[in-house]
Amino acid sequence: MAQRKPAHEQDAVASFVEDWNRERPELDTAPLEVFARLHRVFLRYQSQISKPMEGHGISMAGFDVLTALRRAGAPYSRTAGELARSGLISSAGVTLRIDRLEKDGLIVRERDPEDRRVVHSRLSEQGIEQIDALFNEHLENERRMLAGMTPAECRQLAKLLGKLERSVAAAQEADEEEGEETAGE
Amino acid sequence: MAQRKPAHEQDAVASFVEDWNRERPELDTAPLEVFARLHRVFLRYQSQISKPMEGHGISMAGFDVLTALRRAGAPYSRTAGELARSGLISSAGVTLRIDRLEKDGLIVRERDPEDRRVVHSRLSEQGIEQIDALFNEHLENERRMLAGMTPAECRQLAKLLGKLERSVAAAQEADEEEGEETAGE
DNA sequence: CAGGGAACGCTCAGGGCTAAGATTTCCACA
DNA sequence: TGTGGAAATCTTAGCCCTGAGCGTTCCCTG
Structure with a gap:
């Protein structure tokens, strides 16, 4: 009944x-x-990573968007569709993330004049400052979480995770194609 | 039909x-x-894993609880606190998960007669059937997601993820101790 | 044997995500 | 040149999670 927890857990x-x-x-x-x-x-990673962000009033979801924009380089702007694909979330999720960040003044929405279906989200001055300050802390925090691993183990783990992502994505795409085939019967 | 993700990606x-x-x-x-x-x-794993579960009307959260109870062996019962620790979620989260599963008739709550603070959650007959059927599908689905990896790579990856969990947990505990020290000043 | 602290589970307020479908806009082609 | 399909985004309804704090129950200690 009681769970066993020996000294070395x-x-x-x-x-x-x-x-x-x-x-x-x-x-x-x-x-x-x-x-x-x-x-x-x-x-565990998720709960640990949230700590420094909460200090700046930013969620993991918001952080994901801000880094995607910052990474893009000047003028720090991406369309909603690009953000959905880069963050692996639904388009509805992007709308909500952007709503919150816009309300906080960290990004601005700008409709594309050439193609009026498209909306660009751009970092505000305040957004750039926030993410530049926060990203240092974030990396430092991640480094502390890797303290128990050697650099060689990290490289090996990174390689295997990359391979696993491809393997999982392949299974996902196989399912989707099967769904398309049977859809027309 | 060309692949969606060409080789240059x-x-x-x-x-x-x-x-x-x-x-x-x-x-x-x-x-x-x-x-x-x-x-x-x-x-990617999360979205792929949800597919067979949705077919049975069960969420990932519910699945986590049902497997924890099934794994425990007869009489398939655990306290809310045990479920929180085993699922790495808050006690509030456990209450909500149990509410939903109880409403669906998959588990029953039973207050401990010896210690009336404690509530045991136990699989119903229907709950046992559901999880036994679903778990096979789940493992099959996971195997398909590993199709791109060799068994040796899987073992290596499992080992490194185990080590990473310990490393992340250590960083987490270090933070908590620091918080306690400065709390009394 | 009475208090008070600790443990357990629950409630509430605030976010967060998805699937499905509506809306607006573009564009290829008959 | 008019029209239907496709694309980009937003809306809605539904479900899920956390942190903070509450009520109940236990149990240690004086």
């Missing part, structure tokens, strides 16, 4: 896998070793 | 790093190689 995912092997031994739980760990480390 | 995170080197060359962006990739692959 066993990996939580290893316990999960043990549990499943006991409860449903016929299942091959190998994928959990990757994805359950991915999930847990992301949740 | 390089890794999105590599482009980010290039952008930062151009815009703010004084910054050491090495941590992004790990965390930006972690963030992106998690977002």
